[in-house]
Amino acid sequence: MIGSAPAALNARHVEALLEFLQAAGVDAFIDADPVDRFAQSELEARRPQSAPSPQPMPGTAPARGQGLAPPPLNLPSLSQPRQASVAPQSAPPSSPLAAMSGAVIPGEDAVRSAREAARTAATLEELRACLAAFQGCNLHLTAKSLVFADGNPAARIMLVGEAPGSEEDATGLPFVGRSGKLLDRMLAAIKLDRSSVYIANVVPWRPPGNRTPTPQETEICRPFIARQIELVDPDVLVFLGAASAKALTGATDGIRKMRGRWMDYDTGRRKIRAIATYHPAYLLRSPLEKRLAWRDFLALRKVLAD
Numbered sequence: 001m002i003g004s005a006p007a008a009l010n011a012r013h014v015e016a017l018l019e020f021l022q023a024a025g026v027d028a029f030i031d032a033d034p035v036d037r038f039a040q041s042e043l044e045a046r047r048p049q050s051a052p053s054p055q056p057m058p059g060t061a062p063a064r065g066q067g068l069a070p071p072p073l074n075l076p077s078l079s080q081p082r083q084a085s086v087a088p089q090s091a092p093p094s095s096p097l098a099a100m101s102g103a104v105i106p107g108e109d110a111v112r113s114a115r116e117a118a119r120t121a122a123t124l125e126e127l128r129a130c131l132a133a134f135q136g137c138n139l140h141l142t143a144k145s146l147v148f149a150d151g152n153p154a155a156r157i158m159l160v161g162e163a164p165g166s167e168e169d170a171t172g173l174p175f176v177g178r179s180g181k182l183l184d185r186m187l188a189a190i191k192l193d194r195s196s197v198y199i200a201n202v203v204p205w206r207p208p209g210n211r212t213p214t215p216q217e218t219e220i221c222r223p224f225i226a227r228q229i230e231l232v233d234p235d236v237l238v239f240l241g242a243a244s245a246k247a248l249t250g251a252t253d254g255i256r257k258m259r260g261r262w263m264d265y266d267t268g269r270r271k272i273r274a275i276a277t278y279h280p281a282y283l284l285r286s287p288l289e290k291r292l293a294w295r296d297f298l299a300l301r302k303v304l305a306d
């Protein structure tokens, strides 16, 4: 029980509890100090009826347990101008609560400013700098790192995953956790490694608690990965999992139907041969499917040898 911690709670317990909460998707605490909600409800119940609680202003969120609500998160209201600009990033906020105060409303403005920012990047380094300064996607508020890419930008093959997980967030490199280790073994099986491939993700920031990126987050990040593909200009693109294939090709089929089929990815300037395969994280959960992924990797090897 979270509210009444056992007396013998040690640092390891606290760490385990935090890991659990993080994995469950908790990414912000409501308040810096613990609050005894039971005592507060009793006080509230004893409050004379003649002393009404303050009424919320029109347009503000309905108060849960009025008078007890935590300080407002200071999110921009719908009437405030939306912040979706590429501005130099300030020092990281000192707490998750402070971090949330920079949140923007994910919408068309953010997508438009992402498109404009991505278009101006003439090199991968410029694109990385653009992303580092981009404030139109709220995921940057909770992520530790921008996970831009790993591998060789001059490689003939580019692999694109969905979004970083916790190990990637900690290191700033894509596919370094368990699924990344499997990916490395799959690449080694066709005589490739990180010096002969380039790896990136559709979404370059870890979604809190490893949740799936929302459609808006994906849409906002899409111009950047599209520009990254254009700048790397590989001979072959590999979509790791349905999310990446769908985000980049607009396909609606499931991965079972899509995988192993060659398609064209159109950058607007040229068409790149592309193939979708199972995401390594899925293969860790469904090892029997590795035989199909193996077929995809053999097809990839064949295309590279042609």
Ligand code: URA
Pocket: 161, 162, 163, 164, 165, 168, 173, 174, 175, 176, 177, 179, 180, 201, 281
């Ligand atoms: N899964 C992804 O899609 N990307 C990573 O970088 C790690 C795990």
